[in-house]
Amino acid sequence: MDTCETPVSDSLRANEDYIRSQLDKCDDIVIRPMRLGDSRKVDCLVVYIEVAVSNMMLEDSVIGKLINHFWEIPPSQMKEFLEYNSLGISDVSELPTMEAAMSAMLAGNAIFFMDGFNQAIKISSKGYPNMGVTQADREKVLRGSKEGFSDSVKTNSALIRKRLRDTRLKIVEVYSGVRSNTLMHLLYVEDLASEELLETIKNRLASFEIDGVMDSGIVQQLSEEVWYSPFPQFQTTERPDRASAELLNGRIVLICDNSPTALILPTTFHNFMQASEDRYQHFELVSFLRCLRYAAMLAATLLPGLYLAVTRFHTQVLPTNLLLSFAEARQGVPFSSIVELIFLELSFELIREAGVRIPGELGNAIGLVGGLIIGQAAVEANLVSPIVVMMVALTALGSLAIPNEEFSAPFRLLKYVFIFLGGFLGIFGILLGIYGVINHLAGLKSFQIPYLMPFVGRNLDKRQGDGILRWPLRFMNRRPIFANENQRIRLKGR
């Protein structure tokens, strides 16, 4: 026990004084004194957050059963009863300090004190209200489970446990946030995940102290090795099936309370280009779709810049007919092609941002209205040329085809860099940009794993069959590099 912590006293009065001083003006917290025992002579106290704990008087609630039982037994047996958990309540634990008791109460449990007993009893209850299990809106799939993570860390861990019913799946509780005291679960499969990696992650989580962790995004940003990189070094998912599959790959999942987004680590560039359903579909289709996604990624980043580079500096590469149609389309447009393109790209970003913020179905409507009507109107008003509308639309489609929205963000930003490079320096600028990006990506690592795996380090990650082209599932018998060396075989007998 920490020396500066306050032990739970034998005297209920002392405990109550402590609690009342700590919870002064916390009107949402109920401090309920009561006298229990068959002769009603033992002073007890229950402390709980009103909305987080079931009605005490209900017989079917844990705390209700406990109190009802205490009315029937003599005071001499009550202490023994508590010590041995004679009611067989599933989640009851003794807490030796007042700080631990307060923390448990703030986590949504009821805390029970009894005069003459120097331990606080934590009794689990329904906990804080949350949304429950919903669909994963950000990662829609055609095939596979529709379940998504909820806001409650325990529910989320249970959704993974439901899929991996193995005692080797370990769930470690970690708290972060000095004031929010946010509960996080670190999930890993004992024999698959690397011990060294687990320690690194724990150290990384312990390396910062912040007042509040409201979402896993805060943990992610504070734990990333290269903080200035726009490329995410943690993968995120809202899907329990995805998280479970990654656990089987030897990766570690971090779930944060109040956040439906789990973090998967370590991660690589290629992981972001894989969709959840890639494992559920035939290899031919998946391979084709992955090629398409990579092409989409290139289009999302390079297409506007290349368009500018070619039309402003290297018109000789275009066939004459195409060049003429480009020129014809631009007739009457008062702006330079760079201004035109940036104007339309920013308009699209605006529509996208508005669509996200506008509630419900209106968001979709805004997308349609913005895309179709504003684009058409801008062309008719000669503000932009139709070819630029097409470029922007293709770029937008490209960025939406990247399976992970968070991963598409750096490409959205890089697109503007390439617009400037292509617009002012032509293909030379694009070349400088490409070299710069590859240079940056080659230096990135996520928990010691090179970000460009499996395109680099093939000697370490051979025969996995899960690159841009995916092998038939029956030949994908090896786990990726994340898994322990002696546990690389995942499939036998085919």
Add this chain to the structure above:
Amino acid sequence: MFADNHRISHRQMIRQLILSLVVPILLCLPGTHHILGANGLLGILVNFIIYYFAIILLIRIAPAYQDLQKTLGTFQSRCIGLLYLVPLVLTGAYLLSTAASLACTYLISGIPKWLASLLILAVCATGSHMGLEKRGRIGEVSCGLIIGAFLLLYLLACFQGNSTYLNSPVQGTLRWQDSLDSIYGIFCALSFLGFLPFLLPRVTKPNSSGKMIFYGVLFLGAMLAIALVLAQAVFGWERLIREEFPILPLMAGTDLPGDVLARFDVLWISLLIYGLFFSLGSIFFYGSHILEQVNFQPLRLWILLLVYGITLNPAAGYPIDEYFGWLLVWVITPLMLALTFYVSIWYKSRNKGGAIQK
């Protein structure tokens, strides 16, 4: 378990080596520098033999370069380190000048060479001090694309060649002077393999890397040999001997089928310049690495400034492009040979019974 051991694999090493050398060799060796036709092919063959033995020597002396200060002492190691920087700075200036000239001529006419050089320098130097692993990864990612593009170029150029051009009587004659020039020219171009001992201590299983390095040399030689044959088949001997960089017109005349684009030269030139970026990045990396070994890290910036300064300031009215050939033949290669032999002799004499390792 993971790759975080500050070492690179043979695969990364070989790709890095090929990508660093392939573009300068293909771009700068053929042409008016006597490395053409049968003499050029003979030069390539002879150099295979020379470098087979040179690689064995370089691998044997690699431990001496693991910690130069330990091998040579502080003063000597600093002198040797600074001397090793001379070829790097001069070659860096030449490559920077070539890349900027190509960019200004073929990709972006209208911007001054100083600006193009500055931009290239900034991009190539960024992160060049961040370890061999990073360079290995850039090499691994880029090598396939660049080499694949060159092979595609060769394939497409095959259809434009004329076999009668290969039977030119002038080309068929082996002349002693030209042959010796070719042999020594190719030897000089590959003399940058003299920096390998700096790399080898950071390669997994360095003692078994000789075969891979030799394969790399074979591959580079084969690429050059194909370029020599194709260039002659496409242009004929009379035109070829007048071209400064025959690979450029070869690229200009090679189109992809399908009529997607009217011309593909921009694409090929871009790949060429990308390769030069990597070569330049390697120059800065080795400069940085050598300075780190001899504890002269603050001089890193000076390397960049020197490279940039030499690129832009002609010596006695001559830009670096014009006298680099002479420098390579008479200064850089002899200096590299001298330094390698000096370190090797010193290491052998001091390391009797493994004294330095202990």
